[in-house]
Amino acid sequence: MNFCAIRVIYKFEMLRTWNTILQSVLSPVISTSLYFVVFGAAIGSRIEQIEGVSYGTFIVPGLMMLSLLTQSIANASFGIFFPRFTGTIYEIMSAPVSAFEILVGYVGAAATKSLIIGLIILATAGFFVPLEIAHPVWMGAFLVLTCISFALFGFIIGIWASNFEKLQLIPLLVITPLVFLGGSFYSVSMLPPAWQTITLFNPVVYLISGFRWSFFEVSDVSVGISLMMICLFLAACLILVWWMFKTGYRLKE
Amino acid sequence: MKPIISVSDLCKTYSDGHVALKRVDLDIMPGEILALLGPNGAGKTTLISIICGIVSASSGSVSVGGHDIVSGYRSTRAMIGLVPQELTLGAFDRVRNTVSFSRGLFGKKPDPAYVEQVLRDLSLFDKKDSEVRILSGGMKRRVLIAKALSHEPRILFLDEPTAGVDVELRQDMWQIIRRLRDSGVTIILTTHYIDEAEEIADRVGVINNGELLVVDDKLELMRKLGKKELHIELREPITRIPDSLARHGLVSSPDGREVTYTYDIRSDSTGITDLLQDLKSAGLTLKDLNTAQSSLEEIFVNLVKNKP
Ligand SMILES: Nc1ncnc2c1ncn2[C@@H]1O[C@H](COP(=O)(O)OP(=O)(O)OP(=O)(O)O)[C@@H](O)[C@H]1O
Ligand SMILES: [Mg+2]
Numbered sequence: 001m002n003f004c005a006i007r008v009i010y011k012f013e014m015l016r017t018w019n020t021i022l023q024s025v026l027s028p029v030i031s032t033s034l035y036f037v038v039f040g041a042a043i044g045s046r047i048e049q050i051e052g053v054s055y056g057t058f059i060v061p062g063l064m065m066l067s068l069l070t071q072s073i074a075n076a077s078f079g080i081f082f083p084r085f086t087g088t089i090y091e092i093m094s095a096p097v098s099a100f101e102i103l104v105g106y107v108g109a110a111a112t113k114s115l116i117i118g119l120i121i122l123a124t125a126g127f128f129v130p131l132e133i134a135h136p137v138w139m140g141a142f143l144v145l146t147c148i149s150f151a152l153f154g155f156i157i158g159i160w161a162s163n164f165e166k167l168q169l170i171p172l173l174v175i176t177p178l179v180f181l182g183g184s185f186y187s188v189s190m191l192p193p194a195w196q197t198i199t200l201f202n203p204v205v206y207l208i209s210g211f212r213w214s215f216f217e218v219s220d221v222s223v224g225i226s227l228m229m230i231c232l233f234l235a236a237c238l239i240l241v242w243w244m245f246k247t248g249y250r251l252k253e
Numbered sequence: 254m255k256p257i258i259s260v261s262d263l264c265k266t267y268s269d270g271h272v273a274l275k276r277v278d279l280d281i282m283p284g285e286i287l288a289l290l291g292p293n294g295a296g297k298t299t300l301i302s303i304i305c306g307i308v309s310a311s312s313g314s315v316s317v318g319g320h321d322i323v324s325g326y327r328s329t330r331a332m333i334g335l336v337p338q339e340l341t342l343g344a345f346d347r348v349r350n351t352v353s354f355s356r357g358l359f360g361k362k363p364d365p366a367y368v369e370q371v372l373r374d375l376s377l378f379d380k381k382d383s384e385v386r387i388l389s390g391g392m393k394r395r396v397l398i399a400k401a402l403s404h405e406p407r408i409l410f411l412d413e414p415t416a417g418v419d420v421e422l423r424q425d426m427w428q429i430i431r432r433l434r435d436s437g438v439t440i441i442l443t444t445h446y447i448d449e450a451e452e453i454a455d456r457v458g459v460i461n462n463g464e465l466l467v468v469d470d471k472l473e474l475m476r477k478l479g480k481k482e483l484h485i486e487l488r489e490p491i492t493r494i495p496d497s498l499a500r501h502g503l504v505s506s507p508d509g510r511e512v513t514y515t516y517d518i519r520s521d522s523t524g525i526t527d528l529l530q531d532l533k534s535a536g537l538t539l540k541d542l543n544t545a546q547s548s549l550e551e552i553f554v555n556l557v558k559n560k561p
Pocket of ligand 1: 272292295296338
């Protein structure tokens with residue numbers, strides 16, 4: 001195991017974040033605050049409680065997920081796409097590192113960063129609404145699992161993308177709609193029955209539902225299923241990455 | 254002595270069907286400087302990339318220090334430092350950081366003193382905290398060398414180290430390469446320039462169209478390659494070369510209006526003065542003179558033709 005390599009990849013990816021620390025920290029704080037002003041205070045005050053939770057509090061897990069998913073994907077995809085784009089990937093390809101070590105370095109750094117952002121959002125939310133977390137350990141587990149799975153997914157996008165446009169494509173066209181339609185800002189039970197069924201095909205629903213359960217013990221689907229779905233997604237990403245490295249897909253002629 | 258790198262029967266066909274390497278066999282000895290000479294698209298970078306693990310071979314095998322580059326990639330890659338042809342550096346990297354990064358990537362524990370020494374050796378120490386993107390091209394090339402040396406490799410590949418480098422820096426580069434060789438590093442470099450190969454290499458390999466045409470001791474090869482031609486246009490066409498000129502080995506054109514003299518620019522006497530005197534005494538009147546260096550391309554054509 002080339003631990004030195006994992007360490008420097010991780011360290012340099014984190015350093016890149018550090019260089020843009022203001023942007024990295026400030027932007028989630030600002031956007032979260034805006035969501036609370038708009039949804040929590042302005043609109044939320046006219047919405048009654050959802051399953052016994054005030055609307056402002058109810059949207060916290062969804063808001064966190066929204067950022068976690070987009071941040072994990074953005075960080076990891078950019079992290080590996082950028083060296084491919086500039087050509088510096090030659091060094092990683094010629095180094096005595098295994099696919100696994102590269103993965104741990106890049107995905108680990110991206111996941112760490114989005115984990116930190118998630119916690120910052122949580123802290124910011126605490127300023128606006130009363131927060132109680134029913135199952136902190138489960139919350140942590142969902143948080144970490146989500147960060148890792150979606151960082152992995154971002155890593156795949158970063159390898160697949162052949163230009164900057166494609167890099168943005170999936171987050172924009174797939175992830176953002178799925179998150180918004182996945183119950184970030186509402187409970188699935190608020191939808192008409194037909195839509196409730198359709199919504200169940202949206203994997204993000206399971207994520208948000210499970211995460212929300214760890215906060216309020218209310219959920220759209222059972223926690224076990226949520227957990228299973230995340231693990232399934234994680235496994236699918238791992239298999240895809242394994243295949244990519246094995247075949248040298250987009251990395252090696 | 255056992256070769257440190259042994260390439261055997263190596264072929265590469267890119268996914269678009271382009272054949273970049275055709276059955277290349279090459280042994281590289283520890284401690285030598287080998288220059289790979291060849292025109293654009295010859296396959297030099299492809300060969301290097303395969304040995305370093307960036308491109309996978311279509312068939313054939315390569316071993317480095319006794320290990321196969323695929324099954325023993327950890328050992329082989331740890332031995333190799335690569336300075337790529339393009340000036341590829343991250344946009345936001347700083348000199349010292351990026352060199353330390355390379356060291357770690359190749360599995361070496363951090364060693365600030367060693368990194369500092371490498372930077373000093375390459376006259377980069379003043380720039381250690383500069384962002385690499387603001388450095389000049391020559392400086393960037395040095396940073397790439399520093400990165401390649403950061404993990405104390407036994408073998409160094411330099412892909413066109415002096416492309417786009419001014420005369421002074423080129424001398425510097427050669428100095429650096431010699432110093433490295435003296436410290437025991439095996440060096441493989443590619444170049445388009447015969448004179449560069451001549452200046453620093455021990456052995457020279459000529460590669461064209463994916464074929465390694467010849468690998469030979471430098472002096473031997475230079476004797477073959479370093480030809481120059483003097484074209485002499487005559488006022489009156491001749492039917493045959495006068496006997497008095499026989500010793501010069503002239504070749505006349507079919508219409509007899511031009512004779513060509515081939516000489517070696519490196520020898521102490523090129524024989525041109527003698528030739529001109531003999532031409533005069535033979536009563537030939539000259540209309541025009543011009544000289545031409547046999548181009549790399551022509552040399553390749555010759556090499557291919559001369560192949561048994
Ligand atoms: N990724 C690729 N896909 C398809 N063809 C390629 C690829 N890389 C290189 N080639 C082709 O393979 C041939 C050899 O390329 P290579 O880069 O090895 O040449 P080279 O000797 O290094 O040339 P130069 O002196 O210009 O650097 C060229 O014809 C090139 O177009
Ligand atoms: Mg090249």
